[in-house]
Amino acid sequence: MSKHKLQISKKQVVTVLGVVGALLIAAGAGGLLWWLQHSQAPQTPAATASPLPKNVNDVQTLRLQGNYDEAQKKTDDALNNSKTSTDEKYMLYIQQGSTFADQGNFQAAADSYTKAEGVKETYEVATLLATTYTKAGSKDKAIEYYKKAITLIPPNYVLGESDKATFEQDIRNLGGQP
């Protein structure tokens, strides 16, 4: 068996990057179109359903039934599956953290939420980390994440102002300054 060295030219690299960029732009354009269509809230129900991804829903169901071991196993299996999307991994880390939280293990829960944050930094995970650190007694961390959650509140979120006010009060309750 002989070994062949892969030779890639600069032009080819530029072409591939150009194609990938075009595809990303096209996908982004599709998403933008959806957002534009739905940013004007509909008078009638939308045309499609909105379930959680199946893996996420299954894990949550197991967790809510108290089957923590099975929930963790299914989470691990899904996280180790290369076909699992990034968004699903994000949500699975959140379920993993919630499973630990339900068992009173707030540090492990914070670790899982941090992994989710590593996948995607969102208002959701910032809030979860804030409340988890609050329960774990880590006030500074909690204040830090409340402040981060405030900055991550999605634009046009109907409850953005309410949540901001609530988190600011939470920060004050923890001895911080919003």
Next chain:
Amino acid sequence: MKRILFGISLLVAFVGGYSATTVFAFPAAGVYGRGEYNGYITNTHDTAGVDVFNPSYNNGGVMEAFPSYINSAGEFISFVEGKLSGNNQEKSGAAFIIESMLSTPPTAIYRNRPPTAAQKTTWENIIKTAEAGGHIVWRTNFSFTINSYYQGNIGGTSGTNDDAFFDNSDTSAAMLFKDDSGNVKYAIKWQCANPVGNSTTFGALQQPWAATGRTVVTDGNPDTGDTANAITTRPGDTVHFDHYVKNNGPAATGNDNIWYSILDQSNATIKGGQNSGAYSLNQEKLVDNTENIVVPSNAANGTQYCRKVLWSWKNSWGGGDNGTRDGYGAVACATVTADYSLFPTTTVDRTTAQQGDTINFTYTIRNDGDAASPAASCYVKEGATYLTLTMTCPQSFPAHSGPVAVTATPEAVTVTNQAPGSQICRQLFVTPASSAVNNRGSANVCVTIVKTPLVSFLGGDVWAGGGFAAVAPGTCANPAKITTSPSRGLSDGSRAGSGVAYGAFALDKITNFGSASVALVTATGVGDAWTFSNINPSNLGFFGAPQHCINDYASTYASAPTLGAGTIDVGGGTSGAWKITGNPTLHGTMSAGLQKVYYVIGDVTIDADLTYPASYASAADIPSLVIIATGNINVAAGVAQMDGQFITRGTFYTCSPKVEPATISTCTTQLNVNGSVSSTNLDIFRTAGSDGITPATQKVPAEVFNMSPEVYIKNALNQTTQTTITTNNVRELPPRF
């Protein structure tokens, strides 16, 4: 080619980007039938708002809309219903939560603000049902894709004042409500009291149910007054219980099974502990029908057999089965009626009796009660006197015994010299008669002693019917009856009755009157040999006489010398005929050989005996007295003998003045008429005779009409004066028995 592939890739990327973004789009059918940002109550589209309830509770540093202590149905219900009295934001939020939790989309969605009282009650029961079923998780992180908000500002002073759902993916602490299968059907964020979920939630929570139970008792012998749960039973009956449990809804029991037990109320013991399974709406199950109790023969009166069915839960929010059945039905009882009730009865074979008759008293006791009696005593009294009879008492009488004779044979009482008018009475007593009645007597049964006076016609016939030819045309065809009391058997086998020595004739019916010197036994029996009536052709000898005319001789003496009315002694004087106008009174003894005819236009009273001499020296000495009256002939009570011929167009009274009703003191003297009597009516009312204890005395008649030979030998009516009696005709007569 490369350009084409690139174009296709761009299109795929565009579609993929669009589709990936729509993963969390709002449900096509909306949530509870409302589109995104459209108010739950008003369907108003409004994209601005705040939390459903303000996060006003500091729960360990975290501001939340619910106080941290809420971890029970009662606390949650109280908190939410308390908001119904808050500001607009809170009122709308509470109604939003209650009405949406009540709903069973898509078929039944409620939108009342505020909720009705009935809705509040049902909602409370739904929450309690969820808690009882372990279907509430009070706090856990919950990932959702649909959030909700209040369409207005804090406090609800501006804005739409409604609550709406919108698309929002998040994970937050929530309280979860599951259905009977464990699926989350409702979630509320602790932070803001916003109902949250995704397309698999927002379904119907387990609806409540409530069960009832009943017990039916029977014994196979329905009694008046028996009901489904209260009956009367008796020793020997089999008491049976059927126990039912029913789910009255408003929903099926789902996964809830109803367990039941049977409480033996009488002995305070619980039997069983069985699972009767789940119930559909309004389903009723016969959960137990196995118990049959045979009431012992010695069961005490008032003994009760009581059962009731217990079950748990009594409803879906019953709070769990800890072994105690919290539902129970009405108790059903069978009450033993086992008392005895003795009733003495005295019967007699006749209501009247005459001296010499035998009266038979029968004594029985029956038990109408449902239990056998103890050994009961019995006795017979005659008035205040206790009689000594041989009786079967003391003895026990079985339940519902029917009449039981308490003497081997009826008590036979022979009437001796008890005076007519007196009574012979008997009364049977029993003791004890029941558990509540110490002594009970029968009716006082009495037989009245009576007499049936007899009349006897000797030496001739009796004729009834027809009339005097001179009275009025046609009277000779008048029908008339002969009616006397029935004859009776006597101790020697003979019979005592009224009758005639020879023939009895009537143009109408002859009743109880014998002929040929024999008392009539029956209408077709002995005693009618010489009876001739016009009525019955099959017996009593159908005579068929068209008429019966006799002469009253009134016209014969219409021109007789007159005599003043008054009291006339027929003795002495001379023979002759006299006409008297008025109402004379006659008595006296005819002198030998005299022949006298008194024709009276009026009534005649006989106040003392009218007699002939006791003996005659010759035929010429035989006297003859004839009294003819156009009115009545009234014979006074003390008259014992009347010799002569008596003719009256009116009535011949043997007891005058007539007293009705007659008693044994009325006209007690026997009347003997030696001669003949012709009258329109014959009223015989003497009470003499027919008494005593021997057949001879019992046959003594009250009146005797004796067709004496003087009538043939010497008769004033035809002025017969022969001094010798000659035999010029001999005729064989039938024997008399």
